[in-house]
Amino acid sequence: MPKITLTVNGKTHTHEVEGRLLLVHYLRDTLGLTGTHVGCDTSSCGACTIHLDGKAIKSCSLLAAQADGSSITTIEGLAPEGELHPLQEGFKEEHGLQCGFCTPGMIMCAADLLSHNPDPSEQEIREGLEGNICRCTGYHNIVRAIQYAAQKSAVAV
Amino acid sequence: MSNKFIGKSVKRVEDKRFITGKGRYTDDIVLPGMTYAYILRSPYAHARIRSIDYSAAEAMQGVVTIMTGEEVGHYGVPCGWQVNFKNGDIMKEPPHPLLVKDKVRHVGDAVAMVVAETRELAQDAAEAIIIDYEVLPAVTDASKAVLPGAPLVHDDVPNNICFDWEIGNPKAEVDEAMESAHHITSLDFVNQRLSPNAMEPRSYIGQYDNVYDKYTLYTSTQNPHLIRLLMCAFVLGLPEHKVRVVGPDVGGGFGSKIYHYTEEALVTLASKKIGRPVKWTETRSEAFQTDAHGRDHVTHAEMGFDAQGNIVGLRIKTFANLGAYLSTFGTAVPTYLHGTLLQGLYTTPKIHLDMTCVFTHTTAVDAYRGAGRPEATFLLERLVDLAALEMGVDPAELRLKNFIPAFDGVTQPGYQTNVALQYDSGNYHSVLEKGLEMLGYENFRKEQAEAAKTNKILGVGFSTYIEACGIAPSAVVGSLGARAGLYEVGQVRVQPTGKISVFTGAHSHGQGHETTFAQVVADRLGIPMEDVDIIHGDSDTVAFGMGTYGSRSLAVGGSAIVKSLDKIIEKGAKIAAHKLECSADDIEFKDGKFTVKGTDKSLSFGDIALTAYVPHVYPANLEPGLDFSSFYDPTNFTYPFGCHIAVVEIDKETGFTRVKRFIAVDDVGNVINPMIVDGQIHGGLAQGIGQALFEGVEFDENGQITNGSYMDYTMPRADDLPMFELDRQVTPCPHNPLGVKGAGEAGCIGSTPAVVNAVIDALWSAGHKVKDVRMPMTPERVWKAMQPA
Secondary structure (H helix, E strand, O other): OOEEEEEEOOEEEEEEOOOOOEHHHHHHHHOOOOOOOOOOOOOOOOOOEEEEOOEEEEOOOOEHHHHOOOEEEOHHHOOOOOOOOHHHHHHHHOOOOOOOOOHHHHHHHHHHHHHHOOOOOHHHHHHHOOOOOOOOOOOHHHHHHHHHHHHHHHHHO | OOOOOOOOOOOOOOHHHHHOOOOOEHHHOOOOOOEEEEEEEOOOOOEEEEEEEOHHHHOOOOEEEEEEHHHHOOOEOOOOEOOEOOOOOEOOOOOOEOOOOOEEOOOOOEEEEEEEOOHHHHHHHHHOOEEEEEEOOOOOOHHHHOOOOOOOOOOOOHHHEEEEEEEEOOHHHHHHHHHOOOEEEEEEEEEEEEOOOOOOOOEEEEEEEOOOOEEEEEEOOOOHHHHHHHHHHHHHOOOHHHEEEEOOEOOOOOOOOOOOOHHHHHHHHHHHHHOOOEEEEOOHHHHHHHOOEEEEEEEEEEEEEOOOOOEEEEEEEEEEEEEOOOOOOOOOOOOOOOHHHOOOOEOOOOEEEEEEEEEOOOOOEOOOOOOOHHHHHHHHHHHHHHHHHHHOOOHHHHHHHHEOOOEOOOOOOOEEOOOOOEEOOEOHHHHHHHHHHHHOHHHHHHHHHHHOOOOEEEEEEEEEEEOOEOOOOHHHHHHOOEOOOOOEEEEEEEOOOOOEEEEEOOOOOOOOHHHHHHHHHHHHHOOOHHHEEEEEOEOOOOOOOOOOOOOOHHHHHHHHHHHHHHHHHHHHHHHHHHHHOOOHHHEEEEOOEEEEOOOOOEEEHHHHHHHHHOOOOOOOOOOOOOEEEEEEOOOOOEOOEEEEEEEEEEEOOOOOEEEEEEEEEEEOEOOOOHHHHHHHHHHHHHHHHHHHHOOOOOEOOOOOEOOOOOOOOOOOOHHHOOOOEEEEOOOOOOOOOOOEOOOOOHHHHHHHHHHHHHHHHHHHHOOOOOOOOOOOOOHHHHHHHOOOO
16 A cells, blocks of 8 residues: 655645545545545535645545645645634625535635635636535625635735 | 614624534544445346345455345335325325335435445445346336336336326316416426535434444434434334434535435444444435435416406416435425415416326435425416517516515415415515616616627516425324424523523524524523524434424524523513512513513523522422423414516527526515525525526436436536625514514525526517527527527
């Protein structure tokens, strides 16, 4: 079995993993980071979105072995314990979530979007979320949550 | 009473755990010694099982046990609603076994369950099971399944008919009204099958504790108690007090997680058999095959008008597809949740629905957001809009002419329909008028005329809906065939320090009960919201409740909580009167204080709570404690209504349809949290628009789902939808203490026909006088509608 060493939310882990183990299952089952969700089996829903070396990826579309040597951030590590990232705050303030299942993936995807485009238009936000499905909100308040975070971050800068 | 929280957009208290990744859904739960189940399913829609050989699989590393129909096929899940044939015969109710041993009846039918040390090993072993199938012909279309010679789903159900059914005025009276009509608009259409697609796949954990002889089932359900009752009393024969059912955080339901699914009983049985916890979580592909679907009606409908444009009659023939097996409420959806809504908002004097409910070789069909009511709204609103086009009158004017006049249900009686229901209160003209104002109707028609000359044509579609929700008065539904009551329980436990634990039988899976219910409790008791905790989803802590569906949680569950709050205040007044040495009648409770009327002598709510639990100075004839439980059984359904308006733009060259604007004016009665209600409407609109433009489960001639994944089934995504334009009217419900009507399904009920009507309107504006474009209205279908016949 391949042995991998990677950093997740600032902490280094070394594990022997089955070759076929998906990264998402490594995060959920081996590390117990269950904030990253599995909503489909075709890499279509985005519920498992995390950051790998600073870029948003769908953790169901990568083997754990492929993540060897990488640095990963999951929803649990987006903000220091006890604090909220502007996007987390935005989702709460603008009612950008209902059942919460797609939310971690949405937030991780949006964080990547804002890192490239700190002041996106409504259309750019909608296109940026194209890989993530939400069944509850109709996306209306998710768009507003991301606008909230963009504004808040702009003020902070 | 205080007025700090009710009516305010209080931010949700449940959000923190979800935005930080700390939500606890069933698949997140890991128990010591956990094993994992994989279910081997039929790849065929209809086949006889000649043999199953699992000897090789059983010998594989990590396999704990394998179960088949031989072992558990005598257990089956029940249907919760009995509907009778027109002639009074009882509906056909074939068994739905936990695992099939003789004949599979839809793709995904469960044949064997492997339990192993890991999910992967269970799947590996399942692949080593050899099943010899004799493949048989299948039928998936309800209107074809009833034809002579169609393959039978159940050998003892002739013509695949579960039952036929009718509602409304006598057929002859409706025929007579239609014969006298000046104009008849008729339409043949399919209200296509949808997959609910809650984002969390179904997940169950069975756990058996041999020390206490007790079972625990963790389940992604909308109604834990209902699952316990069904599984204990009707499936496994387990004593109810020895079974705990927990519905932890649940990632959306939309109806699909109401029902008692076979896998819930399977993991329960397996956990006892092996003495270890068993977890099963479906894949999305399995969800497409096994989560109950919604809709699937094939309909011929006619609406008759007199020369002045008044509706004189409505006549409908529908075949409703129930799938291969009866799901928990599958029989109620096309009947009592559909036929009873065919009055709509109109004064239609004569209505008749002839319904045939049919088995096919497909996934079971049951309630999906709206459940029968979207189908009723679709039928009515398509007919009215099409009639306006055919008669050359304005679709808004035609509606206003035929609407039921406003009534408040208090000084004026409720409105008795021709299809059994009595509407509680309504003011229908004003929601449409408000919608027209938001649209800027006159300007729109000018823009549309201009656009008709270009390649980007415009259309507007209206939909004015009513629904029956706040489900439901037990005696009424009992007389209609429900095998359960539909009340709700609400327990309010005041702790000695004045903090409040509320136990509700309703279950939140996105609706925000932990916030909305706490707003109600905090205001009624005049205390901070932080002092209130809403507890739900655990049959061991919450008294028997009925769960969440049919937009019922606040109207029914909230009312039960209010009843308990009233009892607490009444008892608190007695305690206060004793301590303040006055009569209980002289005590008034306001802003969290029990005060002797006309004086400044008062005791806080916290003082009274402590006294109730430390009863040293206490009324002689009063029990200590401050803890009340109440059951609330509503006296009627509630009837939200509204007006939805879609504006679409169609690219004539590609047929691509874009929703440019979507306006919704909804009246859901009183509103506790406007932010949450708006969110419910938004989500419903997206699902309704999804049906119109994107979604639909498709089968091939062998009964295979050809779009059973997110690669193929088009879910609405962020860039498919506009920002929604919402407004609200408030007509309080006259028969529940909060005056609320329910908001969960409204968006989904009204929106679909608005979009279809808008597309048809656009096509007519460009000279393409088609009656219908089949949903989902893909670019191909819309483009074809614009080509010369």
